[in-house]
Structure formats: C-alpha cells, structure tokens
Amino acid sequence: MLERFRAPKNLELRDKDAGDTPLRDDKKGKLKNGELKERERALTVELTDEIAKLQEKLYAARDQKLLLVLQGMDTSGKDGTVRSLFAQINPMGLHATGFVAPTDKEKAHDFLWRVHARAPGKGEIGIFNRSHYEDVLVPRVAGTLDDKECERRYAQIRDFERMLTETGTTVMKVFLHISNDEQRERLQARLDDPEKHWKFDPSDLVARAKWDVYQRAYVDAINATDCDHAPWYIVPADSKTHRNLIIAHLMLETMQGMKLEWPAPKADLAKVVIEG
Numbered sequence: 001m002l003e004r005f006r007a008p009k010n011l012e013l014r015d016k017d018a019g020d021t022p023l024r025d026d027k028k029g030k031l032k033n034g035e036l037k038e039r040e041r042a043l044t045v046e047l048t049d050e051i052a053k054l055q056e057k058l059y060a061a062r063d064q065k066l067l068l069v070l071q072g073m074d075t076s077g078k079d080g081t082v083r084s085l086f087a088q089i090n091p092m093g094l095h096a097t098g099f100v101a102p103t104d105k106e107k108a109h110d111f112l113w114r115v116h117a118r119a120p121g122k123g124e125i126g127i128f129n130r131s132h133y134e135d136v137l138v139p140r141v142a143g144t145l146d147d148k149e150c151e152r153r154y155a156q157i158r159d160f161e162r163m164l165t166e167t168g169t170t171v172m173k174v175f176l177h178i179s180n181d182e183q184r185e186r187l188q189a190r191l192d193d194p195e196k197h198w199k200f201d202p203s204d205l206v207a208r209a210k211w212d213v214y215q216r217a218y219v220d221a222i223n224a225t226d227c228d229h230a231p232w233y234i235v236p237a238d239s240k241t242h243r244n245l246i247i248a249h250l251m252l253e254t255m256q257g258m259k260l261e262w263p264a265p266k267a268d269l270a271k272v273v274i275e276g
Contacts, residue, residue: 081176179238
C-alpha cells in the first residue's frame with residue numbers, strides 16, 4: 001500500500017483521480033453503494049484495532065515517535081480522518097494539533113518555531129491537521145511569498161523533517177485529494193444544514209476561487225519535499241469511507257515498519273508473587 005499511494009515523481013492533481021476507489025473489490029457490481037460504504041467502514045475498524053495494538057507498544061516502549069501530517073483543500077476530510085482512525089485509540093500518547101493562521105507572537109519567530117513545539121515526543125503519535133506546509137501554500141497563493149523565499153522554505157522543511165527522522169520520528173504525510181465538484185457539494189451541505197453552519201467560513205469561498213492556483217502550489221510543495229525519510233502519499237478523498245480505509249492501511253503498514261516491541265521488564269517478574 002505504501003508504494004501504491006506514494007506520490008509519483010512528476011505529480012499531477014487531476015479531478016478525475018479524486019474519485020478513484022482502488023481498494024473496492026466489487027468487480028461484478030453486485031453491491032449497492034451503501035453496502036460498499038458499510039463494508040469499508042467495517043474494514044477500517046478492523047485496521048484501526050490493529051493500529052491501537054501497535055500504539056500501545058509505541059507508548060509503552062517510549063523510544064520512537066510517529067508524526068502524521070494531513071493536508072488538503074477545505075472539506076477534504078482532515079477532521080473526518082482523525083475521527084475515523086483514532087476514535088478507538090487510547091488518547092494517552094496521542095496529540096492532535098490543528099494549525100490555524102499564526103499569531104503575532106508566532107510570526108515573530110521563524111515559521112517552523114510553532115510547529116517544532118508540537119512535534120511528538122517519545123512514545124507519542126502526533127497528528128498535524130494542516131501543518132508547516134500552510135506556510136508554503138497560503139502566502140504563495142496570496143502573492144506574499146516569492147519564488148526565492150518559497151524554495152528556501154522547501155529546503156528548511158526538508159532539513160526539519162530529516163532532523164525529526166534522525167532523532168527517532170517516523171514521518172508520514174498524506175494529501176487528501178478532493179475534486180472541485182465534491183468540494184462544492186460539501187460546502188453547500190454545510191450551508192444547507194444549520195447544525196453545520198459553524199463549520200462554514202467565508203474564507204473557504206475565497207480559497208475555492210483560487211482552486212487552480214492552490215492545486216499548483218500543492219504539486220510544487222509535494223514534489224519539492226517528498227523524500228524517502230518523509231514520504232508523501234496521495235489519497236483520493238471524494239469517498240469518505242474509502243479515504244479512511246486507505247489511510248488506515250497506510251498507517252498500519254507504517255507502524256508495522258517501525259518494528260515496535262514491548263519494553264523489557266524492569267525486574268525478573270517470574271519470581272514476583274502478590275501475597276494476600
């Protein structure tokens with residue numbers, strides 16, 4: 001799975017690819033869409049059960065770290081991915097950070113200052129819902145970041161992520177690839193449902209008006225920062241259940257590759273007897 005969804009060398013983000021469901025096995029077309037989604041939800045639960053077992057080992061041993069970076073256009077499912085993958089996992093050793101526009105204090109430092117402070121510690125899984133990549137996306141689209149400074153930031157990101165991996169952090173970066181039409185439907189659904197109005201931000205429409213510019217910015221950022229030590233994975237995200245299933249596979253394989261083990265006991269417990 002890791003190689004299957006790894007960002008290609010010359011990435012192109014095409015709307016038609018956002019609707020792909022490569023893990024569906026209903027080749028004869030006998031299952032209805034609702035049945036396919038229910039199957040995907042069940043498979044995702046099975047995978048997250050396995051992830052939870054590995055997370056317990058990670059937390060117990062406290063000698064490795066895992067960072068999951070989630071990026072994507074508005075409504076691509078960053079929050080939904082977090083709920084789906086981590087709802088069953090012990091919150092101990094699990095930290096999710098949603099990066100919004102930097103504060104004045106954060107702007108007074110380099111752009112990675114606030115990000116490094118939220119990187120996972122030993123035994124932890126860190127989740128970045130948006131991340132340091134916002135700082136090579138938003139200002140570039142807005143025209144406040146020129147090409148020279150953008151290239152400098154790409155290099156700093158590569159150095160930052162290499163430093164994380166060299167100090168025991170496994171980094172996996174996921175781009176949730178949603179199509180323009182699907183985003184329109186999800187934004188409209190927020191407007192149509194009063195209980196989802198809190199999710200709607202008028203700035204989403206401003207970003208949507210610059211869709212093609214954002215797509216090019218994402219392509220450039222991913223191409224510039226995809227490395228073996230910090231790989232990018234491209235996940236089709238028009239189907240929420242299929243998106244979650246793919247990411248669960250990627251997460252499980254990544255954690256299996258960490259070769260996690262239970263820590264050795266502090267004493268010979270075979271001779272310990274609890275007396276009444």
